[in-house]
Amino acid sequence: MSRIISTALILLSLVFLVSCAGPADNENESSADISGGGETDAPDSETLPETDVLEFFKSANLGGREIRIHTSTNIVDNGNGMSSSNKYIEGSGRLSGDIVNDEVYERNIAIGETLGCVMKFTHVNLNYNQVLDSISVPVRAGEDFCDLIINDQYALVRAAFNGYLFNLLDDRAYVSHFDFEAGGWYYDYMKELTVSDSRLYIMAGDFFIDVLRNAHALYFNTNMYTDLYGSPDELYALVEDGGWTYSRLLELVEGAYADKNGDGLTDLTDNFGIIMPGAEGSLYPFIFSSNVRSVTFNYENQPSMITDTDRASSLCDTIMSIYRSRGANYQFKTDTIMSKFTSGESLFLNYFRIGDLEESALRGMKGVGLLPYPKLTAGQEQYYTTVHDTAEMGAIPSTCRIPGEVSLLVQAMMRYTNVHVLPKYYETALKLKYAQDEPSSRMIDVIRNGITSPFELAYGYQFERPLYISIRDSINSGSNILASRFKALQQPAVSKLRDFVEAFNRN
Known part of the structure; x- marks a missing residue:
């Protein structure tokens, strides 16, 4: 029943976004244009067919809004050079026959069309200890430089501490579409990255797939x-x-x-x-x-x-x-x-x-x-x-003028990834294609189920x-x-x- 209520609230918030003033209104930015919606109970999203995974977002119309995403393309310096998570975020931009790549491509197309937005990706190729400056310099200058950051936890926790990130729980000035209890979110992990029940800055979940990829084995x-x-x-x-x-x-x-x-x-x-x-x-x-x-x-x-x-x-x-x-x-x-x-x-x-x-x-x-x-x-x-602290997670810079639209995009990405992309990566690619024997596939389940986010690993430097x-x-x-x-x-x-x-x- 709680899932039904939370889903209905997402629908209602889509309607409210058109009439509620937010940071975008204060800066002469157009807020999301939402039509439709309703007050009847929505069906439990867990029972929907896979093809209807974006059903609850179809009343959104962002009017061609460009959402700027700064995503890491840095190769992890761990002796092997593990690639960044961008191939699961932006993807290759084309169908290739690879089962995971094609799901990422179809997800990005489907969500862009459903929400009426354009995702503009900017590649950030910086080592973990260089990322903070790429956030702090424009934020301290008051620059509206991007809408969503996907980069290393190492840098994001430092940005959070210094006030450079948007508080995801502060919905007084914008309409939030985040539903951290819905499928795909690692909410317990996220709560370990804060010391306040009213402040949350860093996003982790299936869309930010690097949390899983950076789990130590x-x-x-x-x-x-x-x-x-x-x-x-x-x-x-x-x-x-x-x-x-x-x-x-x-x-x-x-x-x-x-x-x-x-x-x-x-x-x-x-x-x-x-x-x-x-x-x-x-x-x-x-x-x-x-x-x-x-x-x-x-x-x-x-x-x-x-x-x-x-x-x-x-x-x-x-x-x-x-x-x-x-x-x-x-x-x-x-x-x-x-x-x-x-x-x-x-x-x-x-x-x-x-x-x-x-x-x-x-x-x-x-x-x-x-x-x-x-x-x-x-x-x-x-x-x-x-989870290694170079895992690439999500955050909204504090100077972003459209946090409501970003929350809508991320919530849709999280839902679609949870239903379509993550199973292809986890069950097919990781456990069947990459693991060399069936027992190792079972061990991957044990490793994943044990993922924790020690507060002192993130903030121990303080x-x-x-x-x-x-x-x-x-x-x-x-x-x-x-x-x-x-x-x-x-x-x-x-x-x-x-x-x-x-x-x-x-x-």
Whole structure:
């Protein structure tokens, strides 16, 4: 029933948009021209035939409105070069016979015609640490430079904190068509990217498909596993039975090491159980798969720092045992780690994401399997998946004059993608075309179901990142110094966290 009500509200808001003043009215911009609509209950959108997915948007008429979309085309610098999500946003602009590309093409044509709008795409080819300036400079100058930004979470959270983005929940000055409870939205994920029940800046969901593509997966060489331990079916079954833990990973890592040149020394030419590109970003999927956090939230959604570090110290011991194991090596650079894995010289590969299955390096290798990152203990309730902070998500710049029209476009895109595009990508391309065996397809489900959005991964740069820093420094020192290191960071972190919350709600 709630879905029926929310759908009816979308219909009613389409009617109201023509009569409600918004930012566009104040700037002599024409608001959306909406005709039709009605006050009767709309049917539940979940029961509509696929061909009617845009039925609730057919009363919209944006009168040829141009909606300017700045979309990332930057290749992720992770050693393999995972392509941007633009091929699923803008697409190629033509039919090619590729099942996903053609769905994207048909979606964009159908939505443009249904809403009566023109989507103008501008490519933004900037590294994750350069994107913020492309937003802040025009916003601070008061420039109406684009209507929708699709770019890295790393930059968007910083733009949100500094007040450069439009508050998606502030519908006092415009008619919003967002329905975050409808299919396709990752609303829980989005709420982790704010510290206020009345402020929301960053959009995540099926249309912004990079959230899924940037979900961390632990890749492994199934052929190497078979030679060492037997059928990988045992490992897949362990995951599905809930018993895949770091202690088991450590056993497999240590058993896979081989001194290839027989010199008795560990060097980069040896075979390893697992390889990682340093002890920096590679740590995040390990840390957050445990669900150990340094920040908790109360019932008012206000964050505070933990005081009991016992579980964090146990996690530190566990991660250290892997990184410091003879079977592991974290001295590889990101531009060499993939070739080391694909040449059959490591059992496990850390740091890469589900979307890397699309790329040529893994597609050209026989015997690729993937798993969720393990649990800290078998008693942990589920597997947790970290999304890398270069995942490309959506936001509206604060200088946008037509947020209502943008919300209408995004809501339509989200709905259509949820019904048509995502199934083709997820079920057909990802799980059938790219995954090399049926158990790996099941593992993709486990990884996706565990996706989480740790607040401290997004905003930890604001308050010392005490958990991450303490574990990183312990690995580098060779001794678990988490308790003392965390304590030293805790007091300034608490103060900075408090300042962050106040500033976030003020900007």
